[in-house]
Amino acid sequence: MKQLELSEWLLTQLMQGNFPARMPTHRRLYEAIRLAITEHILPAGARLPSTRSLSQDLRVSRNTILAAFEQLLDEGYVSAQTGSGTYVAYKQPDEFSNHSSPHPAAPSPITENLGLSKRGLAAAGSPSSHEVQPFTPGEDDYSGFPTMLWRRLLNRQWRAPQPELLDYGHEGGYLPLRTAIADYLRVSRAVNLSVDQVLITSGTQQSIDLCARLLTDEDDLAWVENPCYWAARRVLQVNGLKLHPVAVDAEGMAPSALDFQTNPHLIYTTPSHQYPKGMVMSYGRRRLLLDYAANRNAWIIEDDYDSEFRFEGRPISSLQGMDQHGRVLYLGTFSKVMYPGIRLGYLVVPPQLVTSFKNGLYELQRPGQVVIQAALADFIEEGHFATHIRRLRLIYGERRRLLQKALAPVASAGAKLSPVDSGLHMVVEFDADCDDVRVAKAAAKQGLRVYPLSNYGMGEPREKGLIIGYAYAATKDITQYGKILADVIQTALEA
Ligand SMILES: Cc1ncc(COP(=O)(O)O)c(C=O)c1O
Incomplete structure (x- = not known):
């Protein structure tokens, strides 16, 4: 034709x-x-x-x-x-697969037939692919990223690169970037630190991996929030940790008396913005976790993944800032504010762990990309980072508002919007007997990829709902898409 x-x-x-x-x-x-x-x-x-x-x-x-x-x-x-x-394509797909799923498939015999390891990653579903759908959680809007400026900052470094910029990253990363991050965290997140404690990693995944490798042994117990960030769970699991799910409530991670009888070596938590449900951990819970960790010599991994985007209320201080016993490892990422492919994040470790972590990072990862680290240091020091965050906060704040409004009618069908004071996604919660996978599939038929909350849970019963990202959809389209999604939800819940 x-x-x-x-x-x-x-x-x-x-x-x-x-x-x-x-x-x-x-x-x-x-x-x-x-x-x-x-x-x-x-x-x-x-x-x-x-x-x-x-x-x-x-x-x-x-x-x-x-x-x-x-x-x-x-x-x-x-x-x-x-x-x-x-x-x-010459060979057409046999059927639609639920690709790029945030939910690992059950381990399959294929793993053994292929001679792959039993760690479980090999059977983790199909590889993730780039998503271009309005509500895909984790998808940011890069259209406003200041690419010209970024190119200029990179070019500046390339014009006459110092030898250290072309080498592996030593000493936990490029010092001016670590200094800029330390200054930023002290002021905006009340993190209690010296520059020495900051390590540059290639993002949260790598930070968690490093913590697991350096702080735990096979079969150690790790507490994770239930529901939990699936990618963190995967990293802990492949490091041989036994995961113990701890429920969350309106005050964040909520360990019960039974939980306290277990003996976690490591606790993974998202206190500033529980992932995925969105609540902030209360002061009381923070104290409880910190005291428990201090008494039991447990480590707390604080994943502070999107605190830059706080739309309402006062900024939330970090858990690390309250820690007086050196038990918290604080993690941040540039995936949300810059772009995920930059693969840069940071890890703030307690003073007694600095040398071990610097050695571990170097031995395990041979870090690099120092030129990009140098450009990013300039980006922060020259004030562009703060300006960019302010700009994004306005844009995403508006998208959040419009989506909340468009989804409001779902309340009449018994669904509930979880708190959305910050971050880039929201959760619509359903009754426990609702099949949220079916609702997500109905939304996918309309071109709207959203994730079922149950896929983030562990054990039974699981909470049901949808995780909906609002950072990617253009502001002008979000109401229209939001109404389609609200219709899908209402129709599914009323069926
Ligand atoms: C809870 C949580 N932590 C961290 C990240 C970012 O991870 P990374 O720095 O590996 O891109 C995300 C991304 O969606 C997340 O949802």
Whole structure:
């Protein structure tokens, strides 16, 4: 089929296709192209028109075309060849898989057949793929990232790089960046630290991995919040730790008398903004955890992953700032404020652990990317970091407000919005007997990827609901998408 004919065929599909009334255009386009492929209107190996020409022919934005292409790519209907275009794949996917899932699949016999380790990672579901859907949790909006400025700062470092910038990262990372982070944390997060205690890592995943490797042995017990950040859980698990889920309530992690009888070596918690449910840990709970850790010689990992985005109330101080016994390891990330691919985060360790952690980081990871660390140090020192956070906070705050408003009607169907004073996602909670996986699938059919809360839980019964990210959807579209999602939720709960 010639390009013009294809465009006309797609246009007809877009206008006449049997789509739900408010399905987003990118999703309609995806469905139309998929139909063209499965019906062999576009045969295997055929080259898809360029996004530019399709955008002109169909009179929709290139971003819309790109989003449709991305999804086809993710699902294996097409393949992309750098610089040469997008082609219909020769082997079509047999079925839709729930790719990029935040929920590891159950271990399978495949692991053993392939001779892979029993740590469990090998069977962790399909590899994650780039998501371009409005409410995907963890997806940020990079369109406003100051790329020109960032390039200028990087170029400045490359113009006459000092030898130390081209070497491995020594001493826990580039000193000016560690200094800038220490200054920032002291003021904005009430972290109690000296520069020496700050280590630059390649993000939270690596920080947790380092803590697990350096502080625990196989079969040690780790408390995790229930529900919990699945990626943290995975890292702890593959390090051989036994996970003990601890319930959360309105005051954050809520260990019971039974929990206190176990003997955790490590406690992973998100006190400033419980992930995923969003509550702030109360002062009383903080004291309780800190005292318990001090008495039992347990380590606390404080994952402070999105405190930059606090929309209401006063900033929340860190748990680390209250720790008088050197039991807390404080983790932060640049994934949310800069971009996830920067792979930079930090770890603040108690003074007595500094040397061991610096050695561990060097021996296990051979850290590098010092040029990027230097550019980031300038970005913070010259005030761009603070400006960028202020800007993002306004944008995301507005998106949060609009989404809350659009989702308000779900209350009439018995759903409840969890607190959203900060961060980049919200949770709509359902009754315990609701099948949240089914609701998430219904939303996916409308082109809205949201995650079922039950996939973050451990044991039974699990809390039910949806985790909804609001950082990625454009402000102008969020109300429309929010209403579609509210409809999906209401319809599913009332069915
Ligand atoms: C609870 C939590 N911690 C940390 C991170 C960031 O991890 P990383 O620094 O590895 O990108 C995320 C990202 O979504 C998160 O949800």
